[in-house]
Amino acid sequence: MIGRRFRAIGGWLADADGADRVVPRGLHAGLSVGFLSAMMAFLAVLALALALAAGRLAHSWESEIADTATLQILAGDDGIEEQARAALNVLRTTPGIQSVRMVELAEQERLLEPWLGPDIPVESLPLPLLIEVQTDRDMLNVPSLRLRLEAEAPGAVYDDHAAWRQPLVVTAERLRIFAIACLALMTLALAVVLGLAATAATAANGNAIQTLRLVGARDDFIVRAFTRRFTFGAAAGAVLGTAVGVLLLAFLPQASEQGFFLVGIGLTGWGWAAPVLVPVTAAVVAWAATRRATKASLWRWS
Amino acid sequence: MIEFDEAGFSYGGTSVLRNVSLTLAPGSFHFLIGPSGVGKTTLLRLCYMDLVPTEGAVRFFGTEIAPSDRNAVAALRRAVGVVHQDCQFLDHMSVFENIALPLRVSGIPAAERAGDIEALLEWVDLGDRVDALPPELSGGERQRAALARAVILSPDVIVADEPTGNVDWDMAQRLLALLVELNRMGKTVVIATHDLNLIRAAKGRVAARVLRLANGQVQPAGADL
Ligand SMILES: Nc1ncnc2c1ncn2[C@@H]1O[C@H](COP(=O)(O)OP(=O)(O)O)[C@@H](O)[C@H]1O
Numbered sequence: 001m002i003g004r005r006f007r008a009i010g011g012w013l014a015d016a017d018g019a020d021r022v023v024p025r026g027l028h029a030g031l032s033v034g035f036l037s038a039m040m041a042f043l044a045v046l047a048l049a050l051a052l053a054a055g056r057l058a059h060s061w062e063s064e065i066a067d068t069a070t071l072q073i074l075a076g077d078d079g080i081e082e083q084a085r086a087a088l089n090v091l092r093t094t095p096g097i098q099s100v101r102m103v104e105l106a107e108q109e110r111l112l113e114p115w116l117g118p119d120i121p122v123e124s125l126p127l128p129l130l131i132e133v134q135t136d137r138d139m140l141n142v143p144s145l146r147l148r149l150e151a152e153a154p155g156a157v158y159d160d161h162a163a164w165r166q167p168l169v170v171t172a173e174r175l176r177i178f179a180i181a182c183l184a185l186m187t188l189a190l191a192v193v194l195g196l197a198a199t200a201a202t203a204a205n206g207n208a209i210q211t212l213r214l215v216g217a218r219d220d221f222i223v224r225a226f227t228r229r230f231t232f233g234a235a236a237g238a239v240l241g242t243a244v245g246v247l248l249l250a251f252l253p254q255a256s257e258q259g260f261f262l263v264g265i266g267l268t269g270w271g272w273a274a275p276v277l278v279p280v281t282a283a284v285v286a287w288a289a290t291r292r293a294t295k296a297s298l299w300r301w302s
Numbered sequence: 303m304i305e306f307d308e309a310g311f312s313y314g315g316t317s318v319l320r321n322v323s324l325t326l327a328p329g330s331f332h333f334l335i336g337p338s339g340v341g342k343t344t345l346l347r348l349c350y351m352d353l354v355p356t357e358g359a360v361r362f363f364g365t366e367i368a369p370s371d372r373n374a375v376a377a378l379r380r381a382v383g384v385v386h387q388d389c390q391f392l393d394h395m396s397v398f399e400n401i402a403l404p405l406r407v408s409g410i411p412a413a414e415r416a417g418d419i420e421a422l423l424e425w426v427d428l429g430d431r432v433d434a435l436p437p438e439l440s441g442g443e444r445q446r447a448a449l450a451r452a453v454i455l456s457p458d459v460i461v462a463d464e465p466t467g468n469v470d471w472d473m474a475q476r477l478l479a480l481l482v483e484l485n486r487m488g489k490t491v492v493i494a495t496h497d498l499n500l501i502r503a504a505k506g507r508v509a510a511r512v513l514r515l516a517n518g519q520v521q522p523a524g525a526d527l
């Protein structure tokens with residue numbers, strides 16, 4: 001059964017009986033199918049890159065939320081040491097806290113400089129004491145930690161960045177869904193347009209189809225001739241469009257660690273293999289759409 | 303064998319054939335005559351299911367084929383070689399490829415039958431036109447190419463609609479000779495024509511029956527031809 005299927009596909013690809021030749025090579029129709037599918041493929045590659053990048057971003061932000069937190073200790077000069085000690089004590093006895101590190105004043109200055117400029121005397125600002133905490137999200141119970149800190153070190157504010165990162169994660173997730181929806185719509189649009197093109201092609205070649213039927217061609221022979229023509233046209237166009245899209249992505253500036261979101265839209269690692277799916281999908285869609293359309297119109301033409 | 307069983311045909315409301323009963327027995331040779339517009343082409347089109355009778359039935363090799371059984375219709379058209387009145391070709395393919403078209407649609411590689419095709423092309427005197435495109439052919443050349451295409455699959459029945467309409471007398475005789483030879487090989491041959499000279503030329507060479515179409519009815523024609 002599976003062997004037969006494979007042989008059928010092989011025969012279709014090889015076109016042993018030269019079904020292709022019987023469809024007149026309409027330059028115009030052929031070009032427009034290729035061109036259309038090239039455009040769709042180009043857009044699909046961009047949408048695909050967007051989907052992958054948004055997914056990557058959401059994931060990395062989410063894991064950052066999961067893994068790091070800061071503890072700020074705001075207190076008068078006198079109480080700060082004591083509060084810090086109390087807070088560290090709480091952290092050490094909390095399951096899910098993996099490591100704790102004091103952020104030096106010099107480091108804080110460096111972190112603030114891009115925001116405030118080099119000329120502001122940072123020493124004069126009432127900087128809090130900063131403790132960087134590595135956490136294990138699964139084990140950590142944040143509300144209980146907050147309660148204990150409140151009791152033992154009231155000047156300590158636990159911040160797991162969720163407040164400002166979470167909306168970004170949600171945005172990235174939505175962007176990803178949006179990009180995937182774009183891909184789905186493009187696939188659908190390609191199917192519809194190729195179906196229309198195939199119907200138009202059979203109509204334009206009504207005489208040829210009639211002649212073929214009169215000399216004894218079966219429907220599947222004629223359908224194969226048209227689907228092959230369209231499938232290869234669409235696949236060739238899609239390869240071209242994909243190549244242009246991938247080249248464009250390759251020449252985008254690469255994302256740096258802190259880079260603004262859009263800079264990171266390029267492909268990475270295995271992501272570079274994903275665009276291969278675009279021409280493959282285009283070919284399968286073209287095959288299915290033209291097969292359906294030609295089958296339906298053969299009844300009308302003979 | 304093709305049997306008309308009280309078959310009738312009308313285009314929309316216009317009745318062209320009425321109550322036609324007719325048997326085209328294996329190995330028979332028929333001429334179908336009648337003035338233009340009487341329904342010769344219509345009757346022939348019923349012979350390869352290009353049309354389906356609006357009354358009665360037409361049976362092929364003992365069975366009635368449902369028009370919805372499209373593969374059976376395709377198989378019938380391989381068993382019935384047709385020279386159409388308007389000789390449709392695929393204009394983007396060479397004469398050679400057009401003549402080999404029935405082979406191609408049957409999945410037989412043309413290379414396998416290259417010898418047959420060459421011989422056939424010589425027979426219809428198109429040997430030097432193999433690479434031409436159909437629109438470059440004269441009316442007579444088209445009809446010769448159509449005849450070659452009709453017989454390439456060696457069908458049981460050969461239906462020719464005015465096959466000598468566009469050729470000179472020499473070529474008409476040659477085409478007739480080819481059809482007579484095919485009939486001697488056991489093929490059933492039906493020729494629609496209004497050329498009575500062709501029928502006279504056939505006399506003595508083949509036991510042909512002449513059918514006259516008039517008023518939607520088929521009658522045997524008298525010996526006055
Ligand atoms: N497709 C058609 N639609 C309507 N009338 C037709 C059609 N084809 C032929 N006819 C009519 O049917 C009659 C018979 O035509 P046809 O079979 O072509 O005659 P013949 O071949 O003997 O000249 C003619 O009156 C013709 O006008």
Ligand SMILES: [Mg+2]
Binds near residue numbers: 342343344387463
């Ligand atoms: Mg006619």
